[in-house]
Amino acid sequence: MSLRWLLVVLSMAGLATATASAATPHYEYVKVTDPYLELHTGPGRGYPVTQVVERDQWVEILLRRTDWFKIRTAQGKEGWVSRAQIETTVTEAGVQKTFRDVMVDDYLGRRLEVGFAGGVMQSDPYMLARIGYRFSDNLSAEIAMGQTTGNYSDSTLYYIAVLSKPFPDWRVSPFLSLGIGRFRNTPRATLVGGTETESNMANAALGLEYYVTQRFYVRTDYRRHMVFVDQNRINEYNELSLGIGFFF
Amino acid sequence: MLLALLASGPALADTTLPKEPDQVIQPEVDRRDVKIPKINSSDFEIGAYGGMLSIEDFGSSAVYGARLVYHVTEDYFVEGLYGRSSVSDQSFCDVGLCLFTQRQEELTYYALSLGYNLLPSEIFVGKGYAMNSAVYLLAGVGNTSFANESHFTFNVGLGLRVLPRDWLALHVTLRDYLFDTDFFGTNKLTNNVELTCGLSVYF
Numbered sequence A: 001m002s003l004r005w006l007l008v009v010l011s012m013a014g015l016a017t018a019t020a021s022a023a024t025p026h027y028e029y030v031k032v033t034d035p036y037l038e039l040h041t042g043p044g045r046g047y048p049v050t051q052v053v054e055r056d057q058w059v060e061i062l063l064r065r066t067d068w069f070k071i072r073t074a075q076g077k078e079g080w081v082s083r084a085q086i087e088t089t090v091t092e093a094g095v096q097k098t099f100r101d102v103m104v105d106d107y108l109g110r111r112l113e114v115g116f117a118g119g120v121m122q123s124d125p126y127m128l129a130r131i132g133y134r135f136s137d138n139l140s141a142e143i144a145m146g147q148t149t150g151n152y153s154d155s156t157l158y159y160i161a162v163l164s165k166p167f168p169d170w171r172v173s174p175f176l177s178l179g180i181g182r183f184r185n186t187p188r189a190t191l192v193g194g195t196e197t198e199s200n201m202a203n204a205a206l207g208l209e210y211y212v213t214q215r216f217y218v219r220t221d222y223r224r225h226m227v228f229v230d231q232n233r234i235n236e237y238n239e240l241s242l243g244i245g246f247f248f
Numbered sequence B: 001m002l003l004a005l006l007a008s009g010p011a012l013a014d015t016t017l018p019k020e021p022d023q024v025i026q027p028e029v030d031r032r033d034v035k036i037p038k039i040n041s042s043d044f045e046i047g048a049y050g051g052m053l054s055i056e057d058f059g060s061s062a063v064y065g066a067r068l069v070y071h072v073t074e075d076y077f078v079e080g081l082y083g084r085s086s087v088s089d090q091s092f093c094d095v096g097l098c099l100f101t102q103r104q105e106e107l108t109y110y111a112l113s114l115g116y117n118l119l120p121s122e123i124f125v126g127k128g129y130a131m132n133s134a135v136y137l138l139a140g141v142g143n144t145s146f147a148n149e150s151h152f153t154f155n156v157g158l159g160l161r162v163l164p165r166d167w168l169a170l171h172v173t174l175r176d177y178l179f180d181t182d183f184f185g186t187n188k189l190t191n192n193v194e195l196t197c198g199l200s201v202y203f
Helices: A002-023 A099-109 B002-016 B090-094
Strands: A028-031 A036-040 A049-054 A058-065 A068-073 A078-082 A112-121 A124-134 A139-149 A153-164 A172-187 A197-211 A216-230 A233-247 B044-055 B059-071 B076-088 B104-125 B129-146 B149-165 B168-181 B188-202
Touching: A036 A068, A049 A068, A112 A139, A112 A216, A124 A233, A124 B129, A139 B149, A153 A197, A172 A216, B044 B076, B044 B168, B059 B188, B076 B129, B104 B149, B129 B168
Parallel strands: none
Antiparallel strands: A028 A058, A036 A049, A036 A078, A058 A068, A068 A078, A112 A124, A112 A233, A124 A139, A139 A153, A153 A172, A172 A197, A197 A216, A216 A233, B044 B059, B044 B188, B059 B076, B076 B104, B104 B129, B129 B149, B149 B168, B168 B188
């Protein structure tokens, strides 16, 4: 009985120490290989350099904001280092940490993307927001919501679309897209006799995607929407939009 | 002598190659298992703001809203806003021209803007305290809806962001929303100015 109690107490103590050590954050350590590493007071190229770290010193990377990294030296001094400088440091495994490569791989490996676009639909201004998921380099899917405000009515569109990119490794990569969704038309309150209508919709698009940096791309779409108003009538709307997107 | 060296060259090569099964030393070096932790990133900012919005022809009222910002580079960021306010046609009703179905109409807007950190700087308070800050410009598009109508809106703005800590930001923003209204028969472009203070957290 007492032995069992002892075992329980020891295992709980073991768990406690394990969780305690997991709670202290483990930051990445890199070693400086340049003659100096300059520490700025803020994450920007205009902020003054108040500290330097010499070659062969170890620094801890605490945080990244845009292209700047907040590091702490062995003496406890903190400052911001630009990505270009920190790329030349060496990790604990002795390998040069190429942040650029890591980020480019991230672009190809990142699956979730969020984008916004603006443009025209039948000469009315049009805005849309979308969330997409990349299944592979060639295939991705997205959910989009768009809104257009015209002189006589406003329309809201929701659709799910599939995108196919035949040449994903081109810098300017074309794509083909097909989607289905709903189209809701709300006439302006100042019009007499207008009724809100909601119908099914299908659309097809051609576009180009331009990969600007590691984190975002610019995209242009030419999309044709077919709204199935009733059995006899299909309205067609052309949309041309330009948008940006980010990866997560 | 040179020829002799050359002749012995291949012979030397033969004897230096170790035979596979008779290798004396078996190197067994354990790969040092170094776990490289992920670097924390904080490019996003989420926060709330409140202030005053003035609608052309109708008057001013309080506005409050939420803001989500993504910092792309040290110079550019993208900001999404959602705000609520109210608009009243009481002054028109007082002279006999009621425009809305009820006196106080709710107004909501959303906007997506691109921002540029025009003047990144440091703000000093007293002798020993410095905070990173930036004066930024904003321009964007969005939608404003009130009285059952929605209006495509452009917005331009100027703001000040102060960071008392790396993860906390205080904002003061002056913004102008431009949209067309046709309450009086003709389409006209209205300027609607908003002044707000906000607090955001980086994550």
